[in-house]
Amino acid sequence: MAEEHGGRRRPRLVLIASPLQGHMTPMIHLATFLHSKAFFSITIAHSELNPPDPSNHPDFTFLPLRDNLSSTSDFAGAVKFLQTLNDNCKPLFKQHLVNIVNAQKDTSSSDHQKESTVVVIYDNLMYFAGSVAGDLGLPSIMLRTSSASFFPVINIIPQLHQQGRFPVQGKDYRFNCFAFTDGSSEIVPELHPLRYKDLPFSGISIEQTLETINMIIPKTPPSAILWNTLEFLESSALTIIRDHYKVPVFTIGPLHKIIPTPSTSFLEEDTSCITWLDKQAPKSVVYVSLGSLAKVDEKISIEMAWGIANSNQPFVWVVRPGSVRGFEWIEFLPEGLVAEMKTRGLIVKWAPQKDVLAHFAVGGFWSHCGWNSTLESMFEGVPMLCQPFELDQKVNCRNLSDVWKIGVEVVVERGEIEGVIRRVLVSKEGEEMKERALEIQEKVKVAVSHGGSSQNSLKELVEYILSL
Structure with a gap:
């Protein structure tokens, strides 16, 4: 029987991610993999803010948690937002977990089966889930969606x-x-x-810094840690992590390539840019997207626009509605500049990023260097132009430019921007960067293929969960 393992029913997995795109997406990928490969029963607990779409995942059970939040920008700082999110979601999550555990006991006694374990897998920003699991005597596994080098x-x-x-x-x-x-x-x-x-x-x-660190580094280590990264990419940081926590650490990235899933984007994707890319020359286009959260000042945005225009290179520029402070969309751009830019590229509200990066026409990715974006670019062998804002983005930027040497830092001044776009797309230095990016791409593909480090790590993870 699929649900049994060695005379014992397979564990029921309860997964919980924070309402941020870069955290929810890897968690859904992980849940999809665990369900498809090991027949685990999957329950997704989630805040009411930015909920996943249950219709895309008919095999999962979804449990909304009241968070009393209307947006991720309800608070001036991340500390207060995380505290409120965790405090508000905790009571109902605990009640759901108690109900699940009791239901497992009732089922096992009625059908004379041994009761199955309930295992909690939680995003490190939803740190309350680890403490609730500990209070109930349940094993917990933490998923880290940042780079390992951030730790x-x-x-x-x-x-x-x-x-x-x-x-x-x-x-x-x-x-x-x-x-x-x-x-x-x-x-x-x-x-x-x-x-x-x-x-x-x-x-x-x-x-606030020390308070945030205190929140996101657990006092009591979880039973195991999952890291959305690759063993070859961050081996020294992973050694430090293993020495610190002394629990199993599974490197299972990049999760977006482990198993296909329906889109988890919170924003509607404009797929028309793919048709436009089809008409461009190979490796000729710079793709510009600063992620799902960053807000940019008007001055910076105008410098970006002039730099893109003056580079004379084709482009796809994602300008998220509301992402430029004080403006609905692209009203900050002078009319003449908009007309000039339209002759060479596209400005869209949101793009199907994985498809864009995989397109033959894309030769460079100007990014905020969030970890998901970084992994997506690496998998497609696309060099990066790095404009980080906060948290691990700045660490990733430095690694991209000075360790992996497949990226270059962006100084936001129109002349600098014009030069850096041309460096990446049409210079000898850019060619060398593309070669290094392709070398890393090959290593990533090996890692996610049968017998590769990430596939082996996922196999070990399944065995580990079954052993609990």
Whole structure:
């Protein structure tokens, strides 16, 4: 019988992700894989904000949690948002979990089967789920959707603060996208090649920084940790993580390529850009998208527009409605500039990013360097233009430019932008970057194929869950 394993029913998995695109998407991919490969019963608990579409996943059970939030920007800072999200979702999640456990017991006693284990798999931002599982004596597995390299960085920040090295005194280095001549450009010796300006949380107070780190690094380690990354890509960071937690760590990325799933995008995708790309020359187009959350000042957006226009290269530019502060969409652009840009490219509200990156015409990806976007670009062998904003994005940017050498930092000034687009798309340096990107692409494809490190890790994960 499919639900049985060694005389015991297979565990029921309860998965919970935060209402952020970059967290919900990998969790749905993971749930789809675990259901298809091991016949696990899947329950998805989720906040009412940005819920998944149950009709896309008819085999799953969905449990909405009251969060009393209307948007991710309800609060001025991430700390208050995360605290409110976790506090509001916790009571109902605990009640759901108790009901599931009791239902398992009732079923097992009525059909003389051994009761099956309930296993909680939770996104690290929904940290309450780990504590609830612990209170109920249930095994819990944490899914980390950031780069592994982010962990050593946030783990050392309290120490750097105690030593008076963070934040850099008297300097505001909130955005990597401007040039710096002060101490924030110095290397952090313990984190080479990261600079002080690559450290996260530079836009908030040190008190909020330490509070956030305290929230997202669990006091009690989960039973195991899943990381949406690849063993070959971040081996040194993964060694630090394993030494720190001393629990099984499974590297299972990139999850978006492990198993096909229906689109999980919170925004409607404009697929017309694919038809337009079909008419462009190979590797000639720069694709510009700064993710699902970033908000950009008008001044930065106008510099971006002039840089794109002056580069004379074809482009697809995603401008999310409301993403430019003070504007509904692209009203910030001068009329003449819009007309000029239309002769060479497209501006869309949202794009099917995986399809765009896989298209033969795309030669560069100008990105905020979120981890999902980074993995998607790597899988397609597309070099990156890096404009990070916060959290692991700045760490990813530095790794892309200085470790993996398949990306280049963007300084937001129209002349710099024009130059960097041309460097990536049409220069000898860009050709060398594309070659390195293709080498990494091959390694990623090996990892996700049969017998590769990520496939083996997923197989070990299934066995691990069955052993609980």
